[in-house]
Structures are given as structure tokens and as C-alpha cells.
Amino acid sequence: MEAFLFWTCGALMVFGGVMMVLQRSAVVAALWLVFAFIAAAGVFAVLSAPFLAIMQVLVYAGAIMVLFLFVIMMLQGPVMEGERRRMALPLWPGAAIPPLAVLVLVGGWLGRNSAGSFPAAPPAGFGSPGHVAAAMLGRYLLAFELISIVLLVAIIGALSLGHRERNQTWS
Amino acid sequence: MNGFLVPAIGDQLDVLLPYLVVAGGGLLVMLVDAFVRTMRKDHLSLLTLAVLLLAALSQLVRGGGGGEREILSGMMAVGDYARFFNYLFIGCGVLTTVFATSTFDRDEHYRPEFYPLLLFSILGMMVLAAASDLLTVFLGIETMSLAVYVLVGGVRGDTRSSEAGFKYLLLGGFASAFLLMGMALLYGFAGGTAFSDISRALAQNSGDMSLALLGGGLVLVGFGFKVALVPFHMWTPDVYDGAPAYVTGFMATAVKAAGFAILLRFAWLMQPQLAFAWYPVLTVLAVLTMSVGNLVALAQSSLKRLLAWSSIAHAGYLMLGVVTLISPGTGGSAQMVLGREVGESAGSALLFYLLAYSLMNLAAFGVIGAVGSKGREADDIERYAGLSRRRPVAAAVLAIAMLSLAGIPPMVGFMSKFYLFSAVVRAGLVPLAVIGVINSLVSVYYYLRVIVVMYMKQPEADSYEGGEPVAIGAAALLAALVLLLGVMPDSLHRAALIIFRQITF
Numbered sequence: 259m260e261a262f263l264f265w266t267c268g269a270l271m272v273f274g275g276v277m278m279v280l281q282r283s284a285v286v287a288a289l290w291l292v293f294a295f296i297a298a299a300g301v302f303a304v305l306s307a308p309f310l311a312i313m314q315v316l317v318y319a320g321a322i323m324v325l326f327l328f329v330i331m332m333l334q335g336p337v338m339e340g341e342r343r344r345m346a347l348p349l350w351p352g353a354a355i356p357p358l359a360v361l362v363l364v365g366g367w368l369g370r371n372s373a374g375s376f377p378a379a380p381p382a383g384f385g386s387p388g389h390v391a392a393a394m395l396g397r398y399l400l401a402f403e404l405i406s407i408v409l410l411v412a413i414i415g416a417l418s419l420g421h422r423e424r425n426q427t428w429s
Numbered sequence: 430m431n432g433f434l435v436p437a438i439g440d441q442l443d444v445l446l447p448y449l450v451v452a453g454g455g456l457l458v459m460l461v462d463a464f465v466r467t468m469r470k471d472h473l474s475l476l477t478l479a480v481l482l483l484a485a486l487s488q489l490v491r492g493g494g495g496g497e498r499e500i501l502s503g504m505m506a507v508g509d510y511a512r513f514f515n516y517l518f519i520g521c522g523v524l525t526t527v528f529a530t531s532t533f534d535r536d537e538h539y540r541p542e543f544y545p546l547l548l549f550s551i552l553g554m555m556v557l558a559a560a561s562d563l564l565t566v567f568l569g570i571e572t573m574s575l576a577v578y579v580l581v582g583g584v585r586g587d588t589r590s591s592e593a594g595f596k597y598l599l600l601g602g603f604a605s606a607f608l609l610m611g612m613a614l615l616y617g618f619a620g621g622t623a624f625s626d627i628s629r630a631l632a633q634n635s636g637d638m639s640l641a642l643l644g645g646g647l648v649l650v651g652f653g654f655k656v657a658l659v660p661f662h663m664w665t666p667d668v669y670d671g672a673p674a675y676v677t678g679f680m681a682t683a684v685k686a687a688g689f690a691i692l693l694r695f696a697w698l699m700q701p702q703l704a705f706a707w708y709p710v711l712t713v714l715a716v717l718t719m720s721v722g723n724l725v726a727l728a729q730s731s732l733k734r735l736l737a738w739s740s741i742a743h744a745g746y747l748m749l750g751v752v753t754l755i756s757p758g759t760g761g762s763a764q765m766v767l768g769r770e771v772g773e774s775a776g777s778a779l780l781f782y783l784l785a786y787s788l789m790n791l792a793a794f795g796v797i798g799a800v801g802s803k804g805r806e807a808d809d810i811e812r813y814a815g816l817s818r819r820r821p822v823a824a825a826v827l828a829i830a831m832l833s834l835a836g837i838p839p840m841v842g843f844m845s846k847f848y849l850f851s852a853v854v855r856a857g858l859v860p861l862a863v864i865g866v867i868n869s870l871v872s873v874y875y876y877l878r879v880i881v882v883m884y885m886k887q888p889e890a891d892s893y894e895g896g897e898p899v900a901i902g903a904a905a906l907l908a909a910l911v912l913l914l915g916v917m918p919d920s921l922h923r924a925a926l927i928i929f930r931q932i933t934f
Contacts, residue, residue: 358643399438400504404556404568407452408575411549414459415579418542419594 260304267300272360284330288323295319307385441500444507446487447515448555454480455548462541474530477544478523481551485519488512497931499561503623506561509928513780514558514690521683521787522551524903528675528795531900536804540583547679550576554687563612563622566691570608570655573687574601577680581672593671600664601654608651614644624698631702642706645699649710652695656688656744659718669737674806677733678794681740682787689747689783693754693776700755711752712861719745719868726875731808732797735875736790739834742872743786749865750779750849753856771856776929778848781922785833785845788911793830795904796823799897807893810879815888820896822905824883829908833915835876836869841915848922 274294281287299314383389394402438445458476465472497508505511525547533539553572560566578601582594616622618640619630631641654661669677699707722742729735753775800816800823801807817824833842846869853862888894914921 397502398504398564400501400556401564401568403452404553404565404572407455407549407552408568408572410456411546411572411575411579414542414546415575415583418540418579418583 264301264304267297267304270294271297271301273297285327288326288330291326292319292323295323306380309385309387309390438501443490444498444500446490447484448552450480450484450487451548451552451555454484455545455552458548459545462545471530473541473544474526477526477548480548481519481522481526485516488515503625504562504565505556505559506624507559508931510690510694510931511555511559513925513928514686515555517686517784517787518551518554518558518683521679521686521791522547524791524795524907525675525679525683527903528678528791528798528900529673531897532673532675532798535895535897538585538804540585542583543580546576546579550574550580551683554683554690557687558690560691560694561624563615563624563627566695567605567609567612569687569691570651571605573684574605574655577676577684580676580679581668584673587673589671590673593668596664596671597668604651604654604661607647607654611644611647611649611651614640614647616644618644624694628698628701631699634702638702641699641703645695645703645707646710648695649692649707652688652692653714656685656692656747657718657741658714658744658748659721659741660714662718662721662741665741666734666737669740670731670733670808674733674794674798674801677736678791678798681736681790681794685740685744686783686787689744689751689779693751693779696751696755697776704755708752708755711748711755715745715748715752716861716864717745718742718748719865723868723871726872729875730810732810732813732879733806733808735810735879736793736797739872739875740790742868743834745868746846746849746865747779747782747786749853749861750775750782752861753853753858754779756856756858771852773926773929774848774855775852777922777925778845778852780925780929781918782845782849784921784925785841785911785914788907788914789830789833789840789842792826792904792907792911793834795900795907796827796830799823799900799904800893800895802893802895807895810882812889812892813879813882814886814892816883816893819888819892819894820901823896823901826901826904826908828880828883829911830904831876831879833911835873837873839912839915841911841918844915844918844922848918 271294274290274297278287278290278294281290295314295318299311299319302308302314303311442449454477458473458480461476462473497506497510499506526544529540529543529547533543550573553569553574553576555569556565557569557573560569578594578598581597582591584590612622615627618637619627621627627641650661654664657665669680672680696707696711719742722738722740722745726735726738726742729738754772797807800813800820807813813827816827829840833840836842836846846865850862850865853859853865
């Protein structure tokens, strides 16, 4: 059952991602991204990380995507009409790498765990908020602090780059 | 399992101090800018310099014992290797601050966000040089890169800078995706993100080797982008050209050094089992990078673009050191004494080269920034005509930097190439050394062309004649160091050897 749910959610996630890339309208693409995020939450839930799954829905599928949609709608998201669909030839090898990587990942995993058997049940309390907090402020303290710096840098960057447009004369 | 395990970092504070100083300093500079409102931003530059100086001093505080010490539950390994790079980054940061401030003064156009972003990007580099976990590597790279994207693209009203920043951001995001995918595969291979997990999995030969190969390859793409190896170099000329000279100097030295700090560590980590795949790939990359960089540099008419291609070529020379480190002569040779010795000489030559390269490149970019006029950087080589008569000191500094980049004897550029190529020869890779020497002969042409224009042509009406005394003074100091280390390189080289011996997994 777990394996079935895992593969289903995984397939839905990949499907949502592919659909998002293929959209011409930014709004529809963002909605597909929400779909992919929710499927990812399903994967987290199957992997015994309920807290992470809830946060994925609340923060990513909820808050962040609402912001995305706001921005897209405020900027009158571009609809790419008449884009050339054919990829330029030299891009093909590059485009082949991600599917190849997924193939190796899945193949290697299947090769080792025959028939996609799931590992034994995780220890009690795994994936609970307390557990996540302990990991975040314990072993991953450095990562936690660094991410806050990364976000701060992003904010400074966004402010200083966006600030310019107020002084600029549009002509 | 729900009990909180607050990590005991009290006894690690001595090692963490430089990181805390730079991070806290960045926050402080940001807040001072927000609350002290003046048009001139000199106080920010002085504050930034003070923070960097304090960070350098705080590196001296450490609770005894050599070797690398794992801190923060194995996320970082701080030793003399990381300290060496920290000094390098801090030094680059100090000079960049000086050059940037003098440019701001001349243009009467201040970028207050420059200072905190510079400090945060240095923090990212410092973390990167000490990283011993894939997670730390990624976060270090992102902290560094995000800040540099904004530094590149943040010059107001300058479309070329915006274009460069945008290109760098898009391609950098693409490279980060590769890096992350590779890290995910490596995690799948090793069952953990720590370097110790990976080296254990490699040693026990457990796990799926195809995952390790592909993951390592994708990670290499990510690093290759940051240091501008040839198939991943397309962004370099445009970004180096569009960014203001003080940022370009910072990118060509500190960002590149940070990339090599982690590339070197990572190649050393992968070497025991995967040298068979990494060795040929890196050899091809090194040869391509050197040759393409030098050949295209021949045809440049803009000094910044010329130095961009030259920095690609130098990344190729540096890759020769990495190749030597993992070559079959040294490869699988953690046990063989001779092999280890060759590996160490290659590693220490690399460290020496990075330092030397930073000195001469910063001097060159300092002059480029200083001799331009208000709002215009000195970019066109032809307009350097007669600089030796108008600005003799600036011309001399630029000439020394160019001679050193070309690898002409009394300069440090020669010694660094000498150490590097002799390590390559000792590893038995004579053809590679020959290719390297041929390449540096080719490069002499375009470096000397700049000197010819400066010294042998008459100044014309539109020749550059700007002179920012502070920036030129700082660049002259660098040029003096280039000469000094070129004459007496031995103690530094020995220090580099001792530092490299510490990398262990």
C-alpha cells in the first residue's frame, strides 16, 4: 500500500512539474506548480514525515503560491504566444540529462530494494514537530542559520534591485 | 526521541568566531546603513574594513591542536586549510572594499547595499572552504552566489550591469540545479550527506556506483560553472565585462578561489574509488579550458573581456593541479608514500597559485577601476595608449600584473606556474605540462600587448587619465607583494604544503 501511494504521488509530482513547464500562461503554470507541491506533500506523508507534509501544503502550496499568483497577476503575467516549440538542436543533450538522472536514481533504487520494498517502520515520533525542531536546531543548526542569511541576502537584493525602478524614467 | 538536544557549541566558539564576526558584521553594516542617513557612505566602508580586520584577527583565537576539527555536528571541518582560504577571502574583501569605495567617491554614486552583501558573500565562501557536508556546500555556494548576483547587477541605470547580473542569475540558478541533483544522487549513494559518509561508502564499495558516478559528475558541473571551466564558461566574458571592475576583481579572485577550495576537497574525496572516471574527464576539461581561454583572449579589444578569458585560462592551469592530485601516478595512492608526496606537491602548488593569482588579478582590476573617468570604466585597450606618461604608477602596476599573469620570472606568477608544472611533471604527466607551457607562451602575446600600448604609444585625446590615489596605492601594494613573493616564494610555498597535508577524511 505504501509503495503504491509513494509511486502514485511521485508520478503525479513529475506530471505536475512537466505540465507546469509546458504551459504558456504563467497563471496556469503556477496552478500546476501547486499541484506538484501537493503531490510532494503526499510523498512526504508516505515517507513518515507528517509535519513536513503539512508544512509543504501550508507554506508552499498555500502561502508562497498565493504570493506568486499575486505577483503574476499584478504584472499581467505574460502569455507566450507564438513561441517556437522546437528546441534548438544543441539543447537536446542537456535536456536528456534530467530524465537520465531520474532513470538512474529509480533504477539504482529498484536494483537494491527488489520490487520496491519499503524499509522497516521508522522509530516512534519520527517526523513529529518535536523531532523536526530537534534536528533543525541540533544537527542542522548551521544550515538553519545559513538559510536565514541566504533569505536575508535575497531580500536585500530584491529591495536594492527593485528600488531602482522607482527612480528610472520609463521612456 | 522527542527530547531537545541543544548542541553544545560553547567549546566551539573559538573556531566559530571568524564566521560569527563576518555574519554579525554584515548585519551591523546593514543596520547602520538603515539608521544613519548620510549621502556619503564612507562610514560603511570603514566599518566593513573593521569587520574584516576583526575577522582576520579572530582567526588567531583557537584552542590548541593542529589538524582539522569537525564542528557543528560534522557540518564544517575547520583547520589550516579553511583558515588559509579565509585569509584569502578576507584579503580580497578588504581590497574590493577599497576599490569599490574609491569608485563610488569618483562617481559620486554610492551603493550602500554593496557592503553588507560583500560581507555575506565572504561568509558564504568561508563556509564553503570549511564545508564537510553536502548541505553546507550547497548553502555556502548559494550564500556566496546570491550576494554576487546582486553585486554584479546592482549598478543603477547601467543596462550592461543589469544584463550581466540577469545572465549570471539565470545560468547560476541552472548550475545550482545541477549541483543539487548531483547531491541528491550522492545522498542516495552514501545514505548520508556528510563527506565522511561518502568516503566511507566509497571505501566499503557499498551502494550503487552508478549513482556515485552520475552524482559526482553533476556536482562537478555545478562547481565547474562557478570556477568557469570551459564547457560551462559561456557566462564569464559577458558577466565579467558588464559588472563594475571592483566586482569583477572580486569574482575573478575570491569566487574562483572558493570554487577551487571546494573542488579540490571534493576531488580528493572522490579520488579513492572514482579516480578512473574523474581523471580523464578532468584532464579533458583542463586542456580545453586552458586552450580555449588563451586562444579567445588573443582576439579581445576590451581589457575586462581579455581578463575574463585569461581567468578562464588560469582556471585551466589550476585544473592541472587537481588532475595531478587524482592522476594514476598519485591515484589510489593514499598508501603509497611517493604518490602521496606528489599529490601533496600538487595540492600545495594549487594553494600557492590561487594566492598568487588573486594578488595579480586584484592589482589589474584595481587599476582598471582607478584610471577610468566618472561613470566610465577603463575598458578599451587602445585607450590605454600613453598611460605610462600620464599615470606612471598605475601603468607600472598594471604592467607588473600583466607580466605576472603571463608568468615572467621575477613575478610571483612565474613561481606559481613553476611549482604547478613541476608537480605535474613529477606525477609523470609530461604531455599535460607541455600543453600548459605552450598555453602560457601563447598568453604572453596578449598580456604584453597591453604593456606595449601603455608604454610605446603616444597618448591620444581620448586616452584614459583618471587616477584615484587610494585605489592606485592599494594596487601598488599588491604589485609590490607580487614582486616580493616572486623573489621569496619559499616560505609561503612551505606553508601551503603544511596546510594541504591537513586535509583528511
